[in-house]
Amino acid sequence: MEKAKISVIQLFAMMFLFELGSALVVSLASDAKKDAWLAILLGMCGGIVLFFIYYFLFRQYPNLPLTGYARQIFGKYIGWIIGLLYVVYFLYIAARDLRDFGELLLSSTMPKTPLSTLNILMILAICYVLYLGIEVLGRTAEVFIVVLIFFGFTGNLLVYFSGSVDLHNLQPFLENGWKSILTTAFPLTTFFPFGEMIVFTMLLPYLNRSELAKKVGLSALISSGLILSYTTSLDIAVLGVEEVERSTFPLLSTIGKVNLLEFIQRLDALVVFTMLITMFFKISIYFYVAVIGMVDLFKMKNHQQIVLPAGVILIFLSMVIASDFSEHIEEGLNVIQYPLHMPFMVIIPSLMLLVAIIRNRFKNKAN
Structure with a gap:
C-alpha cells in the first residue's frame, strides 16, 4: 500500500462527495413516486447496516485493505480470487460512473462532442491526481466540498426565489402505500x-485516526442521505412526479425553471459543475481502490506504474458497456442489482465477518 495518511476531514469530504455522485442528478427512487424521499431515507438505514459490517471488518484488520484481509480470512488462494473479483467489480462500477458523466455532459451542454472525447479528458485528469497519490485526492476533496456547498446553497436560494416550488406536488403522503x-x-x-x-x-487503513472511522463514515452517510432525500423532494415539488419520472436528469430540469426578472436564467451550468465535482471523486475513488487492489494482489512496487494502463481499460470499458444511454440505465437499475451488488456488498462481507469472528473466538479460547 501507498505510504500515506489522510485526515478525518479529508475522509469525510471524500465519502460525502462519493455518496452524492450521480445520485444527486438522476431520478433516484422514482419508483416510489411522491414518496421517493422516504424510500431514500429507508435505503440510507439499510446502507448504515451495511456500513457497520464493513466497519467491523476494518476493526478486525485495521492495517489491511479488503484485498488483504480476504486472504487472511479465506486463505491464500480463495482470498486472492475474491480480491481479484473485487478489483474487477470496482473497475466495472468506475466505468459505469464514467459513462454516466459523459452522457450528462452530452445531453446538457455538449451534444456535438463525441462521448469518447469527454471520457478521455475526465480520465486524464483523474490519472494525474491519482498518480500524485491519495493524500492529494483527499486535499482536493477538502477544497471542492466547500465549492459544492456554495453551489448547493446558491441553487436552492434561486429555486425558492423564482417561486417554482409547489409543496402540493408532494401530497398525498403514502399515496401508493408502503x-x-x-x-x-x-x-x-x-x-x-x-x-x-x-x-x-480499501481506504480506511489510510486514516490517520482509525478510532474515528465509525463517526466519519456514519456522519458522511447520514448527511449525504439527507441531502439526496431533500433534493429528490425538491425536484418533485418543482416539476411534479410525472416529469421527474420522465426526466433523465431531474435536477437539471429543476434548475432550468429558475427565471428571476427575466434576467437570471439558464443556470444549467450550476448542475453541470456540481455533477463534474461529485462524479470526479466517485470515479477517482472507484478507480484508485481498483488500482491499489491490483498493487496488493500482484505485489507491485507502487500504484503509479499501472495508473495509466488501468485508465485506458476504464475508457474502453465505459464505451462498450452499453450501446446507448437507455440500455446503460436499464442495466444499472434492473440487471446488476442481484447478480453483482448483492454478493459484493452483502454476502461476501457478511461471510468474511462471520469467519473472522469465529476465528477470533477460537484464538481467544486457545490463549
Whole structure:
C-alpha cells in the first residue's frame, strides 16, 4: 500500500462527495413516486447496516485493505480470487460512473462532442491526481466540498426565489402505500448509492485516526442521505412526479425553471459543475481502490506504474458497456442489482465477518 495518511476531514469530504455522485442528478427512487424521499431515507438505514459490517471488518484488520484481509480470512488462494473479483467489480462500477458523466455532459451542454472525447479528458485528469497519490485526492476533496456547498446553497436560494416550488406536488403522503416504498428502498437505494461505501474498506487503513472511522463514515452517510432525500423532494415539488419520472436528469430540469426578472436564467451550468465535482471523486475513488487492489494482489512496487494502463481499460470499458444511454440505465437499475451488488456488498462481507469472528473466538479460547 501507498505510504500515506489522510485526515478525518479529508475522509469525510471524500465519502460525502462519493455518496452524492450521480445520485444527486438522476431520478433516484422514482419508483416510489411522491414518496421517493422516504424510500431514500429507508435505503440510507439499510446502507448504515451495511456500513457497520464493513466497519467491523476494518476493526478486525485495521492495517489491511479488503484485498488483504480476504486472504487472511479465506486463505491464500480463495482470498486472492475474491480480491481479484473485487478489483474487477470496482473497475466495472468506475466505468459505469464514467459513462454516466459523459452522457450528462452530452445531453446538457455538449451534444456535438463525441462521448469518447469527454471520457478521455475526465480520465486524464483523474490519472494525474491519482498518480500524485491519495493524500492529494483527499486535499482536493477538502477544497471542492466547500465549492459544492456554495453551489448547493446558491441553487436552492434561486429555486425558492423564482417561486417554482409547489409543496402540493408532494401530497398525498403514502399515496401508493408502503409496498412501492419498501421495494424501492430495499435493495435499490440501499445498494445505490449507500451500499457503495464498500469501496472505503480499501481506504480506511489510510486514516490517520482509525478510532474515528465509525463517526466519519456514519456522519458522511447520514448527511449525504439527507441531502439526496431533500433534493429528490425538491425536484418533485418543482416539476411534479410525472416529469421527474420522465426526466433523465431531474435536477437539471429543476434548475432550468429558475427565471428571476427575466434576467437570471439558464443556470444549467450550476448542475453541470456540481455533477463534474461529485462524479470526479466517485470515479477517482472507484478507480484508485481498483488500482491499489491490483498493487496488493500482484505485489507491485507502487500504484503509479499501472495508473495509466488501468485508465485506458476504464475508457474502453465505459464505451462498450452499453450501446446507448437507455440500455446503460436499464442495466444499472434492473440487471446488476442481484447478480453483482448483492454478493459484493452483502454476502461476501457478511461471510468474511462471520469467519473472522469465529476465528477470533477460537484464538481467544486457545490463549
